[in-house]
Amino acid sequence: MSVYDFREIEKKWQTKWKDNNQYKMDTRDESKPKYYCLEMFPYPSGKIHMGHVRNYSIGDVVARFKKMEGYNVLHPMGWDSFGLPAENAAIKNGIHPHIWTMSNIEEMKEQLNVLGLSYDWDREVTTSTPEYYKWTQKIFLEFYKEGLAYKKNSFVNWCPSCETVLANEQVVQGCCERCDSVVEKKELEQWYFKITDFAEDLLKDLDKLDGWPEKVKLMQRNWIGKSHGATIDFKIKDSDETITVYTTRPDTVYGTTFMVVAPEAPLARELVKGTEYEAVLDNFLTKIHSLSSIERESASLEKEGEFIGKVVINPLTGKEIPIWVANYVLADYGTGAVMGVPAHDERDNDFAVKYNFDIIPVIDENDKMINSQEFNGMTKEEAFDGIIEKLESEGKGNKKTNYRLRDWLISRQRYWGCPIPVVYCDDCGIVPVDDADLPVLLPTDVEFTGRGESPLTTSESFKSCTCPKCGKPARREVDTMDTFVDSSWYFMRYIDNKNEENVFDSDIVNKWMPVDQYIGGVEHAILHLLYARWFTKAFKKMGWTVHDEPFQNLLTQGMVLMDGSKMSKSKGNTISPMEIIEKFGADTARLFILFAAPPERDLDWSDAGVEGCFKFINRVYRVVDELSYLAGKDVEFGELNKQDQEMRAKTNSTMKKVTEDLSVKFGFNTAIASLMELVNELYKYKELDNRNEAVLKEALEAIVVIIAPFTPHLGEELWTMIGKEGSVFDISWPKYDESAIQLDEIEIVVQVNGKVRSKIMVPVEITEDEMKESALSDDRVKEFIEGKSIVKVVSIPSKLVNIVVK
Incomplete structure (x- = not known):
């Protein structure tokens, strides 16, 4: 008998698959129904981990099965290869990010092939190559023409030591993850994508996604955060100007006793301009710069604030209300100003108690209105609409639907990302790069010091350019794009990845989209999936595609755990897939990872x-x-x-x-x-x-x-x-x-007092009474019921008889 030599067998078939182009497919073949199977592509770190093995093994089974079912299966793989780790490696080891990245890709690609995955590598995309990011730049320019990309001032996380902007995920407990310096807030001009224009579509179209886990759809609904309420105008005392607030609780307006403004909001700066309170605001901003948005929204945050010298009038009571800046109010919610109702909001109550504001209840314990003039005695639901109607009739407010969703800040002060294809001209302002000049290539003459707003500022050859419009000297944009931009459309490029004339052929993409089955970690449930959905809707608006949604079905696989904890290098509890493959073979690793738990649940190694x-x-x-x-x-x-x-x-x-x-x-x-x-x-x-x-x-x-x-x-x-x-x-x-x-006979289990005592064969068509009779007459069963009285006999047709005796 021959021996199972997995090393020889696995190498043999990997070679044959490669030599025979086993997994090469044609997206133009319409002889079979299409099936697009896709796993989220990885960042090329150089080593695959067990999470990769699980994700890609799941997708591979789906792809192989669907092919055998008669589908023309598209199953591609590529690399989400821009990002900060490559830049950090350049700073630490003096190796260029491109060299580091491409070396890692080759290593990981070899490891994925060892797993025996059925990828059509002819469709490979690498987001950090000019062949890919040329089209990312083209997409940006089209968004800019459509008004979907714009630039504005905003506050960002700033590390004073590294002298650079940090993404929220790079701020750990208020400090820079690289140098542990306290992070500040700094106002910079940044590029945004206007995803808020699609907020309602992003929300309602979740109902179309029957093949998505409910928990993922709920996470997206909460992130979009639709709410119903009203905008209310508070007139500034001794001024013709007003401050507008958005509230989901217009029924509590009679209980407003102060107003709080986000200290970094432009409104706060306008209110103190030219007054002694400018210094107050500056000092307060310095004080809260180390707080992240999450910390400021936390219920446990100690509430702090400062009066900024202005007073507004409650539009319904006529009472004067002081304006304060407070650390628990964020500039990107509503208008950046919030009416303080301490009797009915926990954070407002903490603030009012600390600074001695009046606390006026306007809803009693029976949810009836009090201290609210003509609305007294109404339920709060009745008062909700009534107060809005009164505000509208008096020109002091309007009914309003609001969203928590904010526009997508895509600027990154990094080198290893897609360059933003615009230039700045003193005469012409912001000027898009001509299509013929794409891609705007990343320069090679940069310094990776870890300091400065962007490594691109160190390249004079990159910064200095000519205005495409007037021909005069101009400056290139030195920010690069968020890497989520690259991963928001890659699934469409796979379909037509050799296209040198356009982002993709719309006819082919329309035939192959949406992705039939998308597989990846639940950690991408919000941002990546939301952004990919937005790109798809933006493309449809521009006439590029006909689909509303990118992914018809979504499977979010669970994590691979060790002794109940997520595998991580810091915990020292990782298992190397390559070690397992070397010892037992790739097929064993795959079989275990697929057998040990349902795919959507965590798996304990x-x-x-x-x-x-x-x-x-x-x-x-x-x-x-x-x-x-x-x-x-x-x-x-x-x-x-x-x-x-x-x-x-x-x-x-x-x-x-x-x-x-x-x-x-x-x-x-x-x-x-x-x-x-x-x-x-x-x-x-x-x-x-x-x-x-x-x-x-x-x-x-x-x-x-x-x-x-x-x-x-x-x-x-x-x-x-x-x-x-x-x-x-x-x-x-x-x-x-x-x-x-369909057998003539079936096997049923016979229990006595709940314990299995025999198994007997009975005719398929046996009645329940006949089944009980057969069980009672079985010789083995008789041994356990002899001399005892039968209390009852319970049966489950075609499966089980339980005899209860005493």
């Missing part, structure tokens, strides 16, 4: 589980090798006895279950469990003296086909061992024989 999967694969290999003599035999079922029928029933019911598991719910773990049961039954059946060779052959071929998508190298090897030609993945997924599943 188990060395014993890996070894168990390796033993199972060896067991399958041995039985196929032992029975491979059947390959050349022309056998027929003929007359089947009871054991033959049971084996056929097991084979075909397993085929049915696996088909349903893979096509409906991605129940990889239950499909593999069913396969293991079938292998066990085959081992028993093959030892019978009067075994039927046609039944054996049917079971053997079923096992080979079922195991193939999970363990592709093994599947191909077994396919040749049973005398088949070509690739197992080029055949049609086999149909099961429904008639073989």
